[in-house]
Amino acid sequence: MDSEIAGLVDKLTETVRRHEEWRRLECINLIPSENLMSGAARLLLASDFGHRYSAPDHFYMGSRFTDEIKEFAEDLARKVFRCRYVDVSPLSGHVCNIATLLLFAKRGDRMISVSPNDGGYPGISHLNLGRILGLQNIYFPFDEDTFNIKTDEALKLLSSENHSLTVFGSSLIPFPHPVRELTHNVGDAVKIYDGSHVLGLIAGGRFQDPLREGCDILMGSTHKSFFGPQGGIILSNNDAVFTRIKENMHLGLVDNIHWNRVAALAYTLMEALKFGSSYADQVIRNAQALARSLDDRGIPVRGKQHGFSKSHQLILGYEEAQEKEKIAETLEHAGIIIDKGIRIGTCEATRRGMKENEMDEVAELISGLIQGKLRPADAKVKVTALSKEHQALVYTLDT
Template sequence: MPHQLEALKRTIQQHEDWRLGECLNLIPSENRGSDLMKSMYLTDFGNRYTAPDRFYRGTRYADELVAQTQEIARKVFNARYADVSLLSGHVANAAVLLALTRPGDRVASTSPDDGGYPGISQDGLGGLLGLQNVYFPYDRAAVGVDLAGSVELLKSEKPAVAFFGASHIVFPYPVRRLSDAAEGVCVYDGSHVLGLIAGGEFQDPLREGCPILIGSTHKSLPGPQGGIILSNNEEAFEAVSGKVFPGVVDNVHLNRVAALAVSLIEMQEFGKQYAQAVVKNAQALANALAAEGVNVRGAGQGYTRSHQVLLDYDQARLKPLSVRLEQANIIVDEAGRVGTAEATRMGYGPGEMEAVAELMAMVILGKKAPDFVQKKVKTLVKQFQQPRFVL
């Protein structure tokens, strides 16, 4: 065997042994796919093309697969239209902005400084497309946009597109009130909370005034990495979906679509139970962390109604904290977001969340060395090796 191949196999094995077998994965952007979902990556669909213009022959089953997946997506999200060909949530954002804005237009969203998605800011698509980003005033104590100020901003700035949803998101957005005030198109970026929306938890943007719901399919939704566009509004959907092929997507990645279909069927079967368990776990974790003396945002509102718990330390402190947590095999990002979607998927309940909080607190408050905590984390993780809520 060429030595590169041996090295490659070793790297993959080491990653899986460590991240799956020994780590407590608490990144809210990640999740664990079922074995059935993962098996879909390995079929022949991963080597085939199809395209909406019917350029390729031999696509009868590929086209059936896409149609079936869109049908399931429409059911899960109670939407008239679905496009499952997006390669990621970011690509879905690109389709939205290409369809609904012209250079110079204003786009409203939550500022990256307040947990908004940086990919649509001047550093990302906003800058690339010559747009002007305007940001909703934010109420830090309430961990959400300031409603009156945001209504005022929508009226005075008249953005072409208003994005609701964010990367740091613990409470629902006041979508109905904001969409009533908006003259442009309201888009809910549900990348983080899509699994909760699928399970009927958190909020229901398509029925609260957003003609378009987009998102990643792999954060709280335990699907393959990818993106989706959902809508009940023909005109808005046609416009956004019209930028997909041959604009932001050429090749649909059919094996990913098949994997998405599996996770959507899982959501149909178990979505409600799963989403409720995710939120319950997040609340249990937040309460237990606070009881341990860890600073958690949103105390006045019960900490969280999503899959996220936000640690309340300044950025200069959060980064080294995330490094120390990693030394203890507790994996979070360096913004202090802690997610319960993957742990819930692996069968952790509120009791285990208390144990997790205790372990995190040992590291965060410097009560124990990371090596000491790492041993306890490994013992805990070994007990939760099979995804739940699976077919």
């Protein structure tokens, strides 16, 4: 038995080691929902806080330092996002969605958001939370050409449909949504911006500014374009809306807060304060450079007439599911990691110090692989070399 357990321990350690070696040394990660955390943040994530319980009424003894961590993280988030209210307790972006949908809509209510067919987050659509909570999902009219909500038609929809929630933000979001145009004088629905994808760009002041453009809530994942631990955050300037969140979050929607995650988040918020703008600038420049270089080599990228992208994402212009899958798999054989929706993101590559020149090298590899001019095994050698040259993180407080 002992030797069996020892064997299992070895197997587990070996699997994690192989994963780390592969993803960190031999791959270039272009998944837009992923990023890398600094070394110090990783240590905080592994700290003793990860074993502990706490409660707002201090039911659990031994939790004297959790309040400090909470205040520390929330103060920093208030500075980074220039807002009055912060809640760091949601365990993920999806939990932020569950919380806000549950708190601000009831069964049978209408909610307006971007359709999953147009890159909206499927998690809140009629396929998932909308169905589970018995909401009526209504979708914004969407322009395939500008890859954005059609402002005039959406205004009509927002004024004519009685609805409880308007949700901006998407999973596919190369361009800012017309939030200012669609929030002023358009009913009394709660206006939410799901910034899961673009939170790091918002933090850097380089995408859009939902709380000043008219949204009641900005919320989302802290680990996509924002380079924090996997988790969620809710931000607001609206007293009544935030009071409702605060009063219901604990034990209604989350119980224990994962303080190790909050400590790591605090560290990455400090990094955002110091490097947020320069990081966001380079992420966007890299997305645009990669798109241009792919386009120069004959790879279809959507939104060319609008500059391809103003975010961390670019979207390849393939429609067929099988074709997309084949491309994603071919790239994976060469160590270039994307998703099967053919979304490409530049956050992690930027964090590893890659700039426009490296984007051109990556475009050469991707185009060669898609066009069959380059064998995955040959591309893999080049990907590994490029990856090994970019092991050190930038935009970090690590020394």
